[in-house]
Amino acid sequence: MTSAHIPDLTPLTLGTSPLGQGTTPGSAEEAAAVETAIALLRSGHFVDTANMYADGRSEEVIGIALGELSAEEREDAAGRLITKVDRDLETGILDGDRVRRSYEESLTRLGLDRVRYLHLHDPYRTPFAEASAPGGSIEAMVALREAGATDVIGIAAGKVPVVSQYVATGAFDLLLLHNRLTLVDQSATGLMTEAKNRGMTVFNAAPFGGDLLAKGSAAGTSYAYRPVTDELRAWTARAEEVCARHGVALNAVALQFSLRSLLVDSTVVGISSPARLEEARALAAAAIPDAVWGEIEALGAAPTTVRDEWEEVL
Structure with a gap:
């Protein structure tokens, strides 16, 4: 996989x-999390985190893991690490000052002087007029790149109408969207197309949409943080029937739907253990007959639960 902004980007x-x-420093649970982080950092894949993930513990654990690698491994892994600046979790503020503080917090936790790839994350509580004004988050992100504090900046969020405003500024190199380019929802297609036309690198996160496409129609309970409706469950069951006829798993088809898209440079999959990493790799490598894609398309559009257009856009 190649990208103008990330030439060595991995498909996963x-x-x-x-x-x-929920882990505490020095606990057995932290040690297990560190072992997972070491496996991710040694995997050769890019690794995605954020200031707010697990209340900062995600970055802290990754920082510990980086410290346990050899110097060569550490340099290699750090070059494939992506993090995100986040709002202040107490005040909700995400202005220029908060962008800089968030980045400093992340670097301290990670034990690094800089990261090459940095997203502005979930700016939902900040009116776009404030984000784009002098002293706002967009100006601060651009300044970090221009100062050499990071190499590449992105916008990472879910709601297409919100993210569209940030893409339209032309300030960002990367786009990350989640839950909106999957087997059951392709509402990101237009925005991803625009981003590609602008030369942006596109990440597609949450290809399983929660647990629906990971666990299937019987066990899945949510899609894009909403309960699965009866109609969506029924559509998913029909997709499972297509998969069963061809001897393939629904979750493999769901992952490869994203991996095969010409709009997607890399697909972000949540990994909670070394075993989950191996499972994701196996799903990505599974052979999917060409007929599967046509038969799923013939099912028609899925009754997605995503309703971005009904929600307030700040």
């Missing part, structure tokens, strides 16, 4: 949002 990027959640 490993997400770490729950890494270290």
